[in-house]
Amino acid sequence: MSDTDYGFGNTNEASVRAESRREYRLTVRAIAMLEMEASDPEGSGEGTQGRAIHCRIRDISAAGFSLYCDEPLTEGALLPVTIDLDNPVAPIGLMVEVVWCCPDEAAFLAGLHIVESDGTGYVEWVEAVASAMVDG
Numbered sequence: 001m002s003d004t005d006y007g008f009g010n011t012n013e014a015s016v017r018a019e020s021r022r023e024y025r026l027t028v029r030a031i032a033m034l035e036m037e038a039s040d041p042e043g044s045g046e047g048t049q050g051r052a053i054h055c056r057i058r059d060i061s062a063a064g065f066s067l068y069c070d071e072p073l074t075e076g077a078l079l080p081v082t083i084d085l086d087n088p089v090a091p092i093g094l095m096v097e098v099v100w101c102c103p104d105e106a107a108f109l110a111g112l113h114i115v116e117s118d119g120t121g122y123v124e125w126v127e128a129v130a131s132a133m134v135d136g
Contacts, residue, residue, distance in 0.1 A: 065112055
């Protein structure tokens, strides 16, 4: 079995997409909080609270990750996300682009690409993935 011959037990459209991945992915147990709607930055008026959803990450790489969520994500959307890798590293804040999203049994499976952006934990993310690959 080669490094690119894996599907994580899925036979749906998402595993077909996995074959076009450019980087090796690691299966992990982690939580992502996607910010679906931003809070009012001035904190005044109706709708000052943002809306975030908790998602379960399926696998990660330095360039992105896939996750399960309870609602569909819009392809092409740019979303802030906070990821808790359940290790000594503090939660990491990133900006991601939704590359694809499809139904998967009782949830939705989505592929997200990490967008390098100032003010995010991009460097910390890459270091955490590198560390997981060495330790794993």
